[in-house]
Amino acid sequence: xxxxxxxxxxxxxxxxxxxxxxxxxxxxxxxxxxxxxxxxxxxxxxxxxxxxxxxxxxxxxxxxxxxxxxxxxxxxxxxxxxxxxxxxxxxxxxxxxxxxxxxxxxxxxxxxxxxxxxxxxxxxxxxxxxxxxxxxxxxxxxxxxxxxxxxxxxxxxxxxxxxxxxxxxxxxxxxxxxxxxxxxxxxxxxxxxxxxxxxxxxxxxxxxxxxxxxxxxxxxxxxxxxxxxxxxxxxxxxxxxxxxxxxxxxxxxxxxxxxxxxxxxxxxxxxxxxx
Ligand SMILES: NC(=O)c1ccc[n+]([C@@H]2O[C@H](COP(=O)([O-])OP(=O)(O)OC[C@H]3O[C@@H](n4cnc5c(N)ncnc54)[C@H](O)[C@@H]3O)[C@@H](O)[C@H]2O)c1
Numbered sequence: 094x095x096x097x098x099x100x101x102x103x104x105x106x107x108x109x110x111x112x113x114x115x116x117x118x119x120x121x122x123x124x125x126x127x128x129x130x131x132x133x134x135x136x137x138x139x140x141x142x143x144x145x146x147x148x149x150x151x152x153x154x155x156x157x158x159x160x161x162x163x164x165x166x167x168x169x170x171x172x173x174x175x176x177x178x179x180x181x182x183x184x185x186x187x188x189x190x191x192x193x194x195x196x197x198x199x200x201x202x203x204x205x206x207x208x209x210x211x212x213x214x215x216x217x218x219x220x221x222x223x224x225x226x227x228x229x230x231x232x233x234x235x236x237x238x239x240x241x242x243x244x245x246x247x248x249x250x251x252x253x254x255x256x257x258x259x260x261x262x263x264x265x266x267x268x269x270x271x272x273x274x275x276x277x278x279x280x281x282x283x284x285x286x287x288x289x290x291x292x293x294x295x296x297x298x299x300x301x302x303x304x305x306x307x308x309x310x311x312x313x314x315x316x317x318x319x320x321x322x323x324x325x326x327x328x329x330x331x332x333x334x335x336x337x338x339x340x341x342x343x344x345x346x347x348x349x350x351x352x353x354x355x356x357x358x359x360x361x362x363x364x365x366x367x368x
Contacts, residue, residue: 095123096347101186103127103179105169105227106196108143110302111247113151114335115193115342120158122343124191127182128152129167129175137200137215137263140307161186169196169223175230189234191346194227194274195247196220199304200263201313209265216266221273228281232290241289243346244281246274247338248294250361256323256368264320275357282355291354293345298361299324301332327363 102119106112107128116126132145148164155162163182167174183189197220200212224246235242250256252271257264275294282292299305314321341360344350359365 095121096343096349097191098123100124100190101127101182101188102191102193102346103182103189103227103231104193104195105129105175105223106143107151107164108132108147109151110304111297111300111335111338112193112195113147113154114339115195116151116162117154117158118336118339118343119191119346120155120160120162122347123160125160125186126155126162127178127186127189128162128164129169129178130164130196131168132166135198135200135215137212138198139201139309139313140199140303142198169226170218172226172229175226179230179234183234188238188240189231190238190240190242192227192231192235192242192244193247193342193346194224194244196223197247197304198263199267199310201309209263212263213266216263216270217273220267220270221277224274224277228277232281232285235290236285236288242291243350244285244290244292245342245345246278246292246294248272248274248278248296248357250296250298250359250364252294253296253357253359254365254368256320256364258319258323259317278357279355286354291345291350293350293354293356293358295338295341295345296357296359296361296365297333297338298326298364299332300338301334305332323368324364325368326361327367330362333360333362
């Protein structure tokens, strides 16, 4: 018996990193998965983004757990595309129980643009409006299912404390989006409680995924020593693993967390305690 037998989860940013780990973890507990990812490069992002092959690999890993995954290339900034993917999943699986709004990017001011406006817009569009779009496409289905549900929004330690001294690039947009989704989470936790739908956010410190484990990020950090000095965890680890975040997600979406809603849950090795 899995903790999520018979349930269906919708996951954004499912091609790799934390989204893939969540898909595998939920499938291992019995859930079928509907997953989307943009699977394309954005010109404000300095590290390689996910590919269609990555998304296929996630689906294969879900199948290895004995569950099914319907995977679509879709952009969370495009509400119609998110709705289409959710609706296709419902047509196939007949229900929706869990929503993980996980997709995200770390945008920077890169040549040839050289100013922060595009990086700001990418950050807000993907990680604030994209989360709102995900809620619009899914909440009515959770309500009409009549079985309650659980929504987890991936924020960041950057959604609780501003560990930066930078005013340029995507850093400001990243913090604004990650703080912004806490407001969304609280508003929806209040609004959806009567339907037994729980809404929480998770706040990891650095996670061992291609967003930060790439050729660009260490150089950026080295060039910004004040920010680097604020990114030191209390516990003796630089990064947590995607599975550590998946374990927190599993707690929030399973019956173990049945009375937990409106929570900003850290998986941050103590980062926000010390900075
Ligand atoms: N890695 C970290 O250190 C860290 C720390 C705290 C929070 N986060 C957050 O965790 C979440 C997952 O990131 P990750 O660490 O797995 O990084 P990742 O880059 O490995 O995965 C993010 C996924 O989101 C997808 N994505 C980006 N923009 C999208 C869009 N517009 N529409 C659909 N999909 C899109 C990417 O293609 C990628 O597959 C993000 O919200 C990120 O901001 C990451």
